Amino acid sequence: MGRARTVAAAAAAAAAAAAAPQPAKRGAAAAAAAPDAALLAKAARIQAQLAALYPSQGIQIPLDHATPYQLLVAVVLSAQTTDKKVNEVTPELFSAAPDAAAMAAMEVSAIQRIIQPIGLAPTKAKNLKAAAQMLLDRHGGEIPSTFAELEALPGVGHKTASVIMAQAFGLPAFPVDTHIHRLAQRWGLTANGGGGGAPSVEATERDLKALFPEAAWHDLHLQIIFFGREHCPAQRHDPTACPICCWAAVPPYDRPGASPAKAGGKAAGAKAAAGGGAAARAAAAAIAGAGKGGAAGRKKAAAAAPAAAAEDAGTKPAGRKRRAAPAPADEAEGVADAAAAQAAAAAAPQQQEQPRAKRGRGRPFGRG
Structure with a gap:
Protein backbone atom coordinates (compact mmCIF):
# COMPACT_ATOMS: atom_id res chain seq x y z
CA MET A 1 0.00 0.00 0.00
CA GLY A 2 2.80 2.34 1.00
CA ARG A 3 4.70 1.45 -2.15
CA ALA A 4 1.64 2.14 -4.31
CA ARG A 5 1.32 5.58 -2.73
CA THR A 6 5.02 6.19 -3.35
CA VAL A 7 4.75 5.17 -7.00
CA ALA A 8 1.65 7.33 -7.44
CA ALA A 9 3.41 10.29 -5.84
CA ALA A 10 6.44 9.81 -8.06
CA ALA A 11 4.24 9.65 -11.14
CA ALA A 12 2.43 12.82 -10.10
CA ALA A 13 5.75 14.57 -9.52
CA ALA A 14 7.02 13.48 -12.93
CA ALA A 15 3.85 14.73 -14.59
CA ALA A 16 4.14 18.06 -12.78
CA ALA A 17 7.78 18.37 -13.81
CA ALA A 18 6.88 17.65 -17.43
CA ALA A 19 4.12 20.25 -17.37
CA ALA A 20 6.25 22.93 -15.72
CA PRO A 21 8.23 25.32 -17.96
CA GLN A 22 11.75 24.02 -18.41
CA PRO A 23 14.89 26.11 -18.85
CA ALA A 24 16.10 26.02 -22.43
CA LYS A 25 19.15 23.83 -22.95
CA ARG A 26 21.82 24.81 -25.39
CA GLY A 27 21.33 22.93 -28.63
CA ALA A 28 17.89 21.68 -27.63
CA ALA A 29 15.26 21.91 -30.36
CA ALA A 30 12.46 22.86 -27.97
CA ALA A 31 9.13 23.99 -29.33
CA ALA A 32 9.24 27.63 -30.37
CA ALA A 33 6.76 30.17 -29.07
CA ALA A 34 4.55 31.63 -31.78
CA PRO A 35 6.33 34.68 -33.22
CA ASP A 36 4.57 38.03 -32.95
CA ALA A 37 2.98 39.88 -35.86
CA ALA A 38 5.83 42.39 -36.27
CA LEU A 39 8.41 39.64 -36.59
CA LEU A 40 6.23 37.71 -39.05
CA ALA A 41 5.86 40.87 -41.15
CA LYS A 42 9.62 41.37 -41.10
CA ALA A 43 10.19 37.76 -42.21
CA ALA A 44 7.65 38.19 -45.03
CA ARG A 45 9.44 41.31 -46.25
CA ILE A 46 12.80 39.50 -46.21
CA GLN A 47 11.26 36.56 -48.08
CA ALA A 48 9.83 38.85 -50.77
CA GLN A 49 13.15 40.65 -51.19
CA LEU A 50 15.07 37.38 -51.51
CA ALA A 51 12.54 36.04 -54.02
CA ALA A 52 13.03 39.15 -56.15
CA LEU A 53 16.83 38.74 -56.04
CA TYR A 54 16.80 34.97 -56.62
CA PRO A 55 13.64 33.82 -58.46
CA SER A 56 12.72 30.21 -57.75
CA GLN A 57 12.98 29.25 -61.44
CA GLY A 58 16.72 29.87 -61.40
CA ILE A 59 17.52 28.34 -58.02
CA GLN A 60 19.49 25.13 -57.84
CA ILE A 61 21.92 23.75 -55.31
CA PRO A 62 25.48 24.70 -56.36
CA LEU A 63 26.82 21.13 -56.08
CA ASP A 64 27.05 19.22 -59.36
CA HIS A 65 25.20 15.89 -59.28
CA ALA A 66 22.99 13.68 -61.43
CA THR A 67 21.29 11.46 -58.83
CA PHE A 174 15.09 23.75 -43.75
CA PRO A 175 18.82 22.98 -43.79
CA VAL A 176 20.78 25.54 -41.75
CA ASP A 177 24.33 26.17 -42.89
CA THR A 178 26.87 28.74 -41.70
CA HIS A 179 25.39 31.52 -43.88
CA ILE A 180 21.81 30.93 -42.76
CA HIS A 181 22.88 30.70 -39.12
CA ARG A 182 24.76 34.01 -39.42
CA LEU A 183 22.03 35.93 -41.24
CA ALA A 184 19.26 34.68 -38.95
CA GLN A 185 21.15 36.25 -36.04
CA ARG A 186 22.03 39.42 -37.94
CA TRP A 187 18.40 39.97 -38.94
CA GLY A 188 16.97 39.14 -35.51
CA LEU A 189 15.10 36.05 -36.72
CA THR A 190 16.48 33.78 -34.00
CA ALA A 191 17.09 34.37 -30.31
CA ASN A 192 20.68 35.00 -29.20
CA GLY A 193 22.28 32.20 -27.19
CA GLY A 194 22.95 32.63 -23.51
CA GLY A 195 26.38 33.24 -22.03
CA GLY A 196 27.62 35.23 -25.03
CA GLY A 197 27.39 32.24 -27.37
CA ALA A 198 25.44 31.83 -30.56
CA PRO A 199 22.09 30.08 -30.66
CA SER A 200 22.41 26.46 -31.67
CA VAL A 201 21.80 25.43 -35.26
CA GLU A 202 18.79 23.46 -34.01
CA ALA A 203 17.33 26.61 -32.41
CA THR A 204 17.90 28.61 -35.60
CA GLU A 205 16.17 25.92 -37.68
CA ARG A 206 13.24 25.85 -35.26
CA ASP A 207 12.85 29.65 -35.28
CA LEU A 208 13.03 29.95 -39.07
CA LYS A 209 10.47 27.19 -39.55
CA ALA A 210 8.11 29.11 -37.27
CA LEU A 211 8.57 32.33 -39.25
CA PHE A 212 8.37 31.14 -42.86
CA PRO A 213 5.66 29.06 -44.60
CA GLU A 214 6.60 25.43 -45.19
CA ALA A 215 6.12 25.77 -48.94
CA ALA A 216 8.91 28.38 -49.03
CA TRP A 217 11.58 26.41 -47.14
CA HIS A 218 13.00 24.67 -50.23
CA ASP A 219 13.83 27.93 -52.02
CA LEU A 220 14.50 30.07 -48.95
CA HIS A 221 17.43 28.09 -47.61
CA LEU A 222 19.23 28.46 -50.95
CA GLN A 223 18.22 32.10 -51.35
CA ILE A 224 19.65 32.98 -47.93
CA ILE A 225 22.87 31.11 -48.71
CA PHE A 226 23.29 32.95 -52.02
CA PHE A 227 22.54 36.30 -50.37
CA GLY A 228 25.03 35.61 -47.58
CA ARG A 229 27.77 34.85 -50.08
CA GLU A 230 27.10 37.82 -52.34
CA HIS A 231 25.96 40.59 -49.99
CA CYS A 232 26.39 39.67 -46.34
CA PRO A 233 29.92 38.43 -45.49
CA ALA A 234 30.92 37.11 -42.10
CA GLN A 235 33.73 39.61 -41.61
CA ARG A 236 34.07 43.37 -42.17
CA HIS A 237 30.42 43.72 -43.17
CA ASP A 238 28.94 47.19 -43.64
CA PRO A 239 25.19 46.81 -42.96
CA THR A 240 24.41 50.24 -44.40
CA ALA A 241 25.51 49.00 -47.84
CA CYS A 242 23.58 45.71 -47.61
CA PRO A 243 20.13 45.63 -49.27
CA ILE A 244 18.56 43.75 -46.35
CA CYS A 245 20.77 44.53 -43.37
CA CYS A 246 20.31 48.27 -43.99
CA TRP A 247 16.78 47.95 -42.61
CA ALA A 248 16.61 44.48 -40.98
CA ALA A 249 19.82 44.17 -38.93
CA VAL A 250 19.35 44.25 -35.16
CA PRO A 251 21.81 45.62 -32.58
CA PRO A 252 24.70 45.06 -32.34
CA TYR A 253 24.83 43.76 -35.93
CA ASP A 254 23.56 47.06 -37.36
CA ARG A 255 27.06 48.48 -36.76
CA PRO A 256 29.87 48.09 -39.33
CA GLY A 257 32.18 45.23 -38.43
CA ALA A 258 29.91 43.52 -35.87
CA SER A 259 29.66 39.82 -36.70
CA PRO A 260 27.31 37.19 -35.25
CA ALA A 261 28.86 34.17 -33.59
CA LYS A 262 29.11 30.76 -35.17
CA ALA A 263 27.17 28.00 -33.45
CA GLY A 264 28.69 27.60 -30.00
CA GLY A 265 31.11 30.47 -30.60
CA LYS A 266 31.38 34.06 -29.45
CA ALA A 267 30.17 37.08 -31.32
CA ALA A 268 32.57 39.82 -32.38
CA GLY A 269 32.64 42.88 -30.14
CA ALA A 270 32.41 43.24 -26.39
CA LYS A 271 28.68 44.02 -26.34
CA ALA A 272 27.95 41.06 -28.62
CA ALA A 273 29.98 38.79 -26.36
CA ALA A 274 27.92 40.05 -23.43
CA GLY A 275 24.68 39.05 -25.10
CA GLY A 276 24.30 41.57 -27.90
CA GLY A 277 23.25 44.70 -26.02
CA ALA A 278 19.90 45.67 -24.56
CA ALA A 279 18.05 45.93 -27.86
CA ALA A 280 19.31 42.53 -28.99
CA ARG A 281 18.19 41.01 -25.69
CA ALA A 282 14.78 42.65 -26.13
CA ALA A 283 14.52 41.22 -29.66
CA ALA A 284 15.49 37.79 -28.36
CA ALA A 285 12.79 38.02 -25.71
CA ALA A 286 10.19 38.90 -28.36
CA ILE A 287 11.20 35.91 -30.50
CA ALA A 288 11.01 33.54 -27.57
CA GLY A 289 7.61 34.83 -26.47
CA ALA A 290 9.27 36.97 -23.80
CA GLY A 291 9.77 34.03 -21.51
CA LYS A 292 7.03 33.32 -19.03
CA GLY A 293 4.42 35.87 -20.04
CA GLY A 294 3.32 34.60 -23.45
CA ALA A 295 1.39 37.33 -25.28
CA ALA A 296 1.65 39.67 -22.31
CA GLY A 297 5.37 39.04 -22.17
CA ARG A 298 5.74 39.83 -25.86
CA LYS A 299 3.89 43.13 -25.35
CA LYS A 300 6.21 43.95 -22.48
CA ALA A 301 9.26 43.10 -24.59
CA ALA A 302 7.98 45.23 -27.46
CA ALA A 303 7.35 48.14 -25.10
CA ALA A 304 10.87 47.83 -23.74
CA ALA A 305 12.49 47.82 -27.17
CA PRO A 306 12.68 51.63 -27.66
CA ALA A 307 14.28 52.13 -24.27
CA ALA A 308 16.65 49.26 -24.95
CA ALA A 309 17.66 50.81 -28.25
CA ALA A 310 18.29 54.12 -26.51
CA GLU A 311 20.39 52.32 -23.92
CA ASP A 312 22.47 50.75 -26.68
CA ALA A 313 22.89 54.09 -28.42
CA GLY A 314 24.16 55.61 -25.21
CA THR A 315 26.56 52.85 -24.30
CA LYS A 316 28.08 51.75 -27.60
CA PRO A 317 30.64 53.86 -29.46
CA ALA A 318 29.84 54.54 -33.08
CA GLY A 319 31.48 51.95 -35.29
CA ARG A 320 33.90 53.10 -37.96
CA LYS A 321 32.55 52.58 -41.44
CA ARG A 322 34.54 50.02 -43.34
CA ARG A 323 34.35 48.55 -46.83
CA ALA A 324 32.61 45.20 -47.07
CA ALA A 325 34.89 42.22 -47.70
CA PRO A 326 34.46 39.65 -50.46
CA ALA A 327 31.90 36.93 -49.78
CA PRO A 328 33.23 34.25 -47.42
CA ALA A 329 33.96 30.66 -48.22
CA ASP A 330 31.34 28.06 -47.55
CA GLU A 331 32.84 27.14 -44.20
CA ALA A 332 32.58 24.04 -42.03
CA GLU A 333 28.88 23.54 -42.61
CA GLY A 334 28.97 19.78 -42.52
CA VAL A 335 31.40 19.26 -39.65
CA ALA A 336 28.50 18.84 -37.26
CA ASP A 337 27.10 16.25 -39.66
CA ALA A 338 29.94 13.75 -39.23
CA ALA A 339 31.05 12.59 -35.81
CA ALA A 340 34.09 10.99 -37.35
CA ALA A 341 34.94 14.19 -39.15
CA GLN A 342 34.69 16.08 -35.88
CA ALA A 343 37.04 13.67 -34.20
CA ALA A 344 39.56 13.97 -37.01
CA ALA A 345 39.34 17.75 -36.94
CA ALA A 346 39.94 17.77 -33.19
CA ALA A 347 42.90 15.40 -33.44
CA ALA A 348 44.64 17.05 -36.38
CA PRO A 349 46.02 20.60 -36.33
CA GLN A 350 43.51 22.76 -38.18
CA GLN A 351 43.70 26.29 -39.48
CA GLN A 352 41.49 28.48 -37.37
CA GLU A 353 40.22 32.00 -37.64
CA GLN A 354 42.69 34.30 -35.91
CA PRO A 355 41.78 36.97 -33.38
CA ARG A 356 40.72 40.33 -34.79
CA ALA A 357 44.16 41.88 -34.31
CA LYS A 358 45.68 39.18 -36.56
CA ARG A 359 42.89 38.81 -39.10
CA GLY A 360 45.27 39.11 -42.02
CA ARG A 361 47.06 35.92 -41.02
CA GLY A 362 44.01 33.66 -40.93
CA ARG A 363 42.58 31.44 -43.64
CA PRO A 364 41.45 33.68 -46.51
CA PHE A 365 37.75 33.97 -47.13
CA GLY A 366 36.74 33.25 -50.73
CA ARG A 367 33.52 32.52 -52.51
CA GLY A 368 31.89 29.13 -51.97
Missing part, protein backbone atom coordinates in the same frame (compact mmCIF):
# COMPACT_ATOMS: atom_id res chain seq x y z
CA PRO A 68 20.23 11.64 -55.16
CA TYR A 69 23.19 9.42 -54.31
CA GLN A 70 25.63 11.78 -55.99
CA LEU A 71 24.04 14.72 -54.16
CA LEU A 72 24.56 12.91 -50.86
CA VAL A 73 28.23 12.34 -51.71
CA ALA A 74 28.72 15.98 -52.73
CA VAL A 75 27.13 17.33 -49.54
CA VAL A 76 29.27 15.02 -47.38
CA LEU A 77 32.36 16.25 -49.24
CA SER A 78 31.40 19.91 -48.76
CA ALA A 79 32.40 19.98 -45.07
CA GLN A 80 35.29 22.40 -44.51
CA THR A 81 35.69 23.24 -48.17
CA THR A 82 33.99 25.24 -50.90
CA ASP A 83 31.35 24.08 -53.34
CA LYS A 84 33.74 25.05 -56.13
CA LYS A 85 36.41 22.69 -54.81
CA VAL A 86 33.86 19.87 -54.44
CA ASN A 87 32.76 20.37 -58.03
CA GLU A 88 36.38 20.06 -59.12
CA VAL A 89 36.84 16.57 -57.64
CA THR A 90 33.41 14.98 -58.17
CA PRO A 91 33.62 14.48 -61.96
CA GLU A 92 36.48 11.99 -61.53
CA LEU A 93 34.88 10.47 -58.44
CA PHE A 94 31.47 9.99 -60.10
CA SER A 95 33.13 8.60 -63.20
CA ALA A 96 34.74 5.90 -61.05
CA ALA A 97 31.80 5.45 -58.68
CA PRO A 98 28.49 6.77 -60.02
CA ASP A 99 26.42 4.80 -57.51
CA ALA A 100 26.61 3.16 -54.09
CA ALA A 101 27.62 -0.25 -55.46
CA ALA A 102 30.61 1.16 -57.31
CA MET A 103 31.66 3.30 -54.33
CA ALA A 104 31.46 0.34 -51.96
CA ALA A 105 33.69 -1.64 -54.32
CA MET A 106 36.42 1.00 -54.34
CA GLU A 107 39.36 0.95 -51.96
CA VAL A 108 39.43 3.74 -49.40
CA SER A 109 42.86 4.75 -50.69
CA ALA A 110 41.48 5.14 -54.23
CA ILE A 111 38.63 7.36 -53.00
CA GLN A 112 41.04 9.40 -50.90
CA ARG A 113 43.39 9.95 -53.83
CA ILE A 114 40.58 11.51 -55.86
CA ILE A 115 39.22 13.74 -53.08
CA GLN A 116 42.63 14.63 -51.59
CA PRO A 117 42.41 18.35 -52.58
CA ILE A 118 39.48 18.92 -50.18
CA GLY A 119 39.54 19.04 -46.39
CA LEU A 120 39.39 15.94 -44.17
CA ALA A 121 39.93 13.65 -47.17
CA PRO A 122 40.99 10.54 -45.16
CA THR A 123 37.90 10.60 -42.95
CA LYS A 124 35.55 11.48 -45.80
CA ALA A 125 36.91 8.61 -47.92
CA LYS A 126 36.25 6.11 -45.12
CA ASN A 127 32.76 7.52 -44.56
CA LEU A 128 31.87 7.40 -48.26
CA LYS A 129 32.82 3.74 -48.56
CA ALA A 130 31.08 2.80 -45.28
CA ALA A 131 27.92 4.74 -46.20
CA ALA A 132 27.81 3.11 -49.64
CA GLN A 133 28.07 -0.35 -48.07
CA MET A 134 25.29 0.49 -45.60
CA LEU A 135 23.08 1.68 -48.46
CA LEU A 136 23.62 -1.65 -50.21
CA ASP A 137 22.99 -3.69 -47.07
CA ARG A 138 19.93 -1.82 -45.82
CA HIS A 139 18.36 -0.03 -48.79
CA GLY A 140 19.32 -1.90 -51.93
CA GLY A 141 21.74 0.86 -52.91
CA GLU A 142 19.01 3.53 -52.94
CA ILE A 143 18.90 6.72 -50.84
CA PRO A 144 16.30 6.45 -48.04
CA SER A 145 13.82 9.29 -47.61
CA THR A 146 13.54 9.55 -43.82
CA PHE A 147 15.69 11.56 -41.44
CA ALA A 148 16.33 8.58 -39.19
CA GLU A 149 17.61 6.39 -42.01
CA LEU A 150 19.70 9.14 -43.56
CA GLU A 151 21.29 10.19 -40.27
CA ALA A 152 22.23 6.55 -39.59
CA LEU A 153 24.67 6.69 -42.53
CA PRO A 154 28.35 7.35 -41.70
CA GLY A 155 29.25 10.99 -42.19
CA VAL A 156 25.61 12.13 -42.46
CA GLY A 157 24.08 14.36 -39.83
CA HIS A 158 20.94 16.46 -39.61
CA LYS A 159 22.02 19.25 -41.97
CA THR A 160 23.13 16.86 -44.71
CA ALA A 161 19.94 14.81 -44.24
CA SER A 162 17.89 18.02 -44.50
CA VAL A 163 19.57 18.94 -47.80
CA ILE A 164 18.77 15.50 -49.22
CA MET A 165 15.17 15.63 -47.99
CA ALA A 166 14.61 19.07 -49.49
CA GLN A 167 16.63 18.91 -52.71
CA ALA A 168 16.44 15.24 -53.70
CA PHE A 169 12.90 14.43 -52.57
CA GLY A 170 11.18 17.81 -52.27
CA LEU A 171 10.14 17.03 -48.71
CA PRO A 172 9.75 19.76 -46.05
CA ALA A 173 13.14 20.58 -44.53
